Amino acid sequence: MDGGTELSLTIAHIVQRLKGSHLHSQIERQAKDCLHQPEIKLESLKDDVRSFLKTSGWERQLQNAVYRELHVQLPPSHPMAPPEHLKEPLAYMRKAQASWEKRVLKSLNSMSTELEVPLARMRSAAEQKELANKWNEMGTDDPDLSRFRPVYAPKDFLEVLISLRNPNHDSSEDVSARSHWGLIQVPVNVRDIPQLRQAYSELNLITGQLGIDDYAHIHPDLFESEHVQIGKKVLVEQDSAAAQQYSRQGCPTGLRADLWALILNSTNQPPDVMHYEQLTAGVIQHALLVDHLIYKDVKLTASNDDYYFVFEDFLYQVLLCFSRDTAVLDHFKYNSATPPKSYIHGKVGDEECAVVYPPNGVIPFHGFSMYVAPLCFLYNEPSKLYSVFREMYTRYFFRLHSISSSPSGIVSLCLQFERLLQTHLPQLFYHLRQIGAQPLRIAFKWMVRGFSGYLSTDQLLLLWDRILGYDSLEVVAVLAAAVFAFRAENLMEVTSLASAEAVLADLSTLKVMPLIQVFLFATSI
């Protein structure tokens, strides 16, 4: 396929995706309505309507919608490649993901059978009424959740990643200075520091950053004031791509909510609000087993966190709605995972009676609510919060808990972390290995959550600015390595895994941008 054909196919795909969308009907209506205007002449109709759409900002909205589609579109592929290849090209990773999923499903099935709680049931009218009344204060409930246990914890998932093997890879080589000292044994492509310096050039020592150059003792005229002005301009222009580029240097606190929504093209129009209300109706109507998992997770994690416990009610609302949202199923086209399937009672095997469970295909694990919690600081309107979270999940967070060869996938992040550490802090790595404290065992839980719950919120948001700005989760692996580099001296003194954990237990005082900057640009290579 030549370049021109490929481009045409991409365009055709995007047109089809946007056809029938709310934006499409809005633009159509605008085009029809503008015909009454005097400046629209019949002889130059097409051009006049086009320039009207441009000046009124509709063309920009369309651009943003196209930009969004480009983010979630599958990369161009060979026509012979089957859908599973597009989800994940490596057969052994697909197999590992399938077998992991099977374990999780079996676990959920056993939970349902043992606790005698059905996977899904319709709520009685009385129960529906009660829940509707309590919708904004579900946190006050104190249900007995002791019988429920999370389906899995990050450390279970880590064991699966450690056991990944490429059948074509000879890993019989004895451990030596040249071999890989870490736990990840699959040779996925990861970038080294010289390559990262090129890719993340905006983070270098001579470029202004929020998180570094906005400290109290630095005069705002040196960087901050101008950066804020540019941010305001970007918002006025409503340009998604510009906002994404801008976010690489950090988003000012007052503009961040709008900037992130712009980058993600996350709108809060009437159809979005209606969609959210439909989801809440779905929650009120049906009770799902995963609801208990969500309650338990929120109670165990966010509610116990000093920063996030105030948002408990929001978290229930967003996560319960998220489980009912079939629009999320779209992302499985490019996710190596597959949504779990079930059949209506008595119709096992009848494909017409097959449904996805939960409706959004995502089974929450221990810590899942931490993907939502930081967003509560930015958005106080539930439908807006929901919209932004859903987009963040379907673009980034899903990669943190599925097995794939994607450069932003958790496997690559783990390998990248280990490689960075082994290459640039070999003494530290070797020492930790000797005392039975493999670095990944400590860093994994940070990376799987995108550091949510480990950093202070303002620092976390600065980190997530860069995830959005660079459209990649790589900074998470870089930060993990940078944290080890920062505490290297103390870590060299410890003699056990427990003491290593203790040194790295509290990250709440860390400033992420200086750490990342120094690690990437001041490490000698």
Added chain:
Amino acid sequence: MSGSSDEIKPVSCTIKPPIYLHIGDTKTDPAHSGVCVVDVTLPFGKPVNVEEITFKNYYTAYLTVRLLRRGPGQEAPAKWFTALRDLPLMDNPHTERGSQDYYSVHRTQDPEKEVSDWLSDLTLGDQHPDLEQGLPDPHTVSSSLQQMWALTEVMQSNQTTSSIGRFDVDGCYDIDLLSFT
């Protein structure tokens, strides 16, 4: 694949099992060189115009294609030509990228060129579009889109991808346990 430009058919051919090349004596030095040869025999007698070779990779880093071509006239002996040398399939042989991808190797329609000049005009199925010549003219694109829609089944159904939103079957979401194959 062979045939005229509007009709491409697969060529029946025999693909022999791959043979690894060894350096030195296989008994004393079992390590292989990392070079593997796959013989593909085309049907004897019928001349064949090969337009495209499509394959799925499995950890081959570089591809070389050599052709045994019979010279003009029945008496001339067949000679080996190198059609393609060391085409990279994996940008780094020690990492996964490209290791299990699908590839196509095309040939340009230039009867004046020798077969050995294949090298210059080959494209891979996975390559990114060349934007050096600038963005295409929108009118050209929209007219080629018409053809694209005729070819692609997905477009023919003309359905939007906006989801319906319901997760139940006829209002029922009473399910048994989760199923897995």
